[in-house]
Amino acid sequence: MIPSGEPRPAAAVILHSPDGGDKVLLVQRSNQMKFLPGFYAFPGGKVDVQDKQLAPGDSAWDTARVAAARELFEETGVLIARGSEGSCPVANPSLQAARKQLLEGKISFREILEEEKLRICSSDFLPAGVYVTPIFSPLRFQTWFFLCQLPAGQSIEIFTGELQKAQWNTPREFIQLWEQGNCLLSPPVLSLTDFLAGYPHGSWPGQLQERVDRIDSQKDPIRFYPDVxxxxxxxxxxxxxxxxxxxxxxxxxxxxxxxxxxxxxxxxxxxxxxxxxxxxxxxxxxxxxxxxxxxxxxxxxxxxxxxxxxxxxxxxxxxxxxxxxxxxxxxxxxxxxxxxxxxxxxxxxxxxxxxxxxxxxxxxxxxxxxxxxxxxxxxxxxxxxxxxxxxxxxxxxxxxxxxxxxxxxxxxxxxxxxLVREEILKGLEHREKREQALLERLSRGRATVAILAKDIYRGLSSPLLPAASKQVQGGLIKLLEEGQVRCLSDGGQESWELVE
Ligand SMILES: [Zn+2]
CATH class of the missing domain: 3.60.15.10 (Ribonuclease Z/Hydroxyacylglutathione hydrolase-like)
Known part of the structure; x- marks a missing residue:
């Protein structure tokens, strides 16, 4: 099926470090994630309804800025927000505690900013592009990317869970790892990393600004692996x-x-x-x-x-x-x-x-x-x-x-x-379950293919019933070959029953 509905809004941060030269941060997603498990990504996530209330302006970019700041803080502990004197906070125990409470849902991002007397500044989050997940995925996002600088006195701390680890490298190094098949990058991350690799660190903001409105993610080549x-x-x-x-x-x-x-x-x-x-x-x-x-x-x-x-x-x-x-x-x-x-x-x-x-x-x-x-x-x-x-x-x-x-x-x-092994095993287990369902239904009496399909695939929309009937027929033929069922013909109508 083609995914229905609008892609969900999301935001992500290309974090670079002034001390580390032209290094950027990528985080590796855990293998348990539904979307792109095991891939390297820029820190980020879905836009929350509350993000809009904190936005420094009315545009989608502004709401996404808040989501980017919140997600970056949740995932890495880095907080890009400014106090009344204009500087970002340095790492401290109170922020660490606030982050834990935020992750546990005990406090909102807004409350943390109020408590610490901080606000999100547009100029800290430079637009780097908007990308939409193509139709191959039932989970789709429209993601706003930002270029941000790691504030002085802050560092990365990953709690395992959604993420496996974080890694600093130059964009060129990440591309080399990707070319060797050692680092999986989602298509937008590949596109942005490859773009940054072509320019010296100092010109990134200008180059991204130049390009941001011209990005057409639908036309970007989608390459998960260099040769595919x-x-x-x-x-x-x-x-x-x-x-x-x-x-x-x-x-x-x-x-x-x-x-x-x-x-x-x-x-x-x-x-x-x-x-x-x-x-x-x-x-x-x-x-x-x-x-x-x-x-x-x-x-x-x-x-x-x-x-x-x-x-x-x-x-x-x-x-x-x-x-x-x-x-x-x-x-x-x-x-x-x-x-x-x-x-x-x-x-x-x-x-x-x-x-x-x-x-x-x-x-x-x-x-x-x-x-x-x-x-x-x-x-x-x-x-x-x-x-x-x-x-x-x-x-x-x-x-x-x-x-x-x-x-x-x-x-x-x-x-x-x-997750190749998991997907193939899932396929094998699925067939086993369907076979059990078929045997269980037949144990309650003889039935035609149409009745079996309706009983086993409950709630299926009618355009899909022919495919379901085909699956049932496939299952019956396997059981027939194994001598577990037989086919009877009553006045031209075929029905199936278990062999006692
Ligand atoms: Zn086919």
Missing amino acids: QLVPVVCPGPGMPQAGNVYLLGREDFFLVDPGPLDESGLAAIDNALQARKNQGHRLAAILLTHHHPDHVSQARYLGEKEKVPVWAHELTRQLLKNTVTISRTLQDGEVLELPNGAWRNWRVIHTPGHAPGHLIFFNEQSGCLVAGDLVSTVTSIVVGPPEGHLATYLNSLKKALELEAKMLFPFHGPPTL
């Missing part, structure tokens, strides 16, 4: 459109995976991304398809012809697409696709049938990146049912993917994640 670029698009889905991720894998030479959008805006997003890469002198080597479903292949033929590149897929996908897309090379399980250059240029092809007979995933051993197509989704459950889906085969494919011990998962649906 994500292009968010809207694709046809079962019953309703879905957000999907088209990937560009590699650097100077690259593959395009699963060009599936039906609408003009999706095609334009892919075209823009390809054009930007060509402008850098990069070359598209081939289009890869994970499987034959329309949301993964809709633009394969058009783009293949337009870009004059071949389309590659599994033999079984080729057969299913034979009237629509010409597959010029069939890919085998275990073969390695080698790009001519780049640190991470080898992508191993792994046949993972179950959702679709010719389903492939692509794994880069050097980086541990796994491009998973529809084997795993981080937002929905994958439909596995007849005629082309097969549940027992699908479960084996999930186990095969688990053995890769991948470090980062790039699904077609949903945000990429570091």
Whole structure:
């Protein structure tokens, strides 16, 4: 599904230290966080309703300034606010105690500022850009970023919980760590850090001010890893459109995976991304398809012809697409696709049938990146049912993917994640639960697929019922093969019951 509703307002601080030269602070998010677990980020968080009351002016930037100040204080202990004589406070036990009370919800940020006779000054929070989370994530934020200086006499103190640690480095050092795959940066953090790395420390405020109104986060390339670029698009889905991720894998030479959008805006997003890469002198080597479903292949033929590149897929996908897309090379399980250059240029092809007979995933051993197509989704459950889906085969494919011990998962649906093992295990557990629910329902008597789907997927909206029925059929076929259920035909109507 496409995330509905407006993105939630948020604020973040690029904190730099006058003593540390051109160093900036990044905090690593804990693996338990729902949004971007394990990623490095600028300290920040959601705008609170109370932030508006403290804002030094009426604009969204002003409210975000207060949220930035509060979140920075909560997460790092740094308080950027000024007293009547114009200076920021130095670290002291009373502020430390206030921070603890704020985190425990016993006191508000406003009360702390009043108690300490402090106020937020606009000039301490220089606008650095506004970024909106793309549609691939069901959790979306519109984040206002600020450049701030660490006040003299204050330092960073992280309480573990939401954050694992804090790290000072120059922007260039952070980019180098990212390029080696040692530091995951969310797209806005990458964009801002990369920008700052291009200028001497002293000119950051001026350069950011120059750029702040020109940032179009929808056009910024989204790269979670150096050799994996994500292009968010809207694709046809079962019953309703879905957000999907088209990937560009590699650097100077690259593959395009699963060009599936039906609408003009999706095609334009892919075209823009390809054009930007060509402008850098990069070359598209081939289009890869994970499987034959329309949301993964809709633009394969058009783009293949337009870009004059071949389309590659599994033999079984080729057969299913034979009237629509010409597959010029069939890919085998275990073969390695080698790009001519780049640190991470080898992508191993792994046949993972179950959702679709010719389903492939692509794994880069050097980086541990796994491009998973529809084997795993981080937002929905994958439909596995007849005629082309097969549940027992699908479960084996999930186990095969688990053995890769991948470090980062790039699904077609949903945000990429570091929690690869957890996501795959979640998929396996989910199927187990559904099977138990099916057995439990059948223990109460014979039923048709439609009744089973309604009983097991309670409260599901009607456009999604066909997909639910398919899941139920997939489950029944597995149980039939195991001899646990049988299918009966009463006057043309099929129903299912347990084998005693
Ligand atoms: Zn699919």
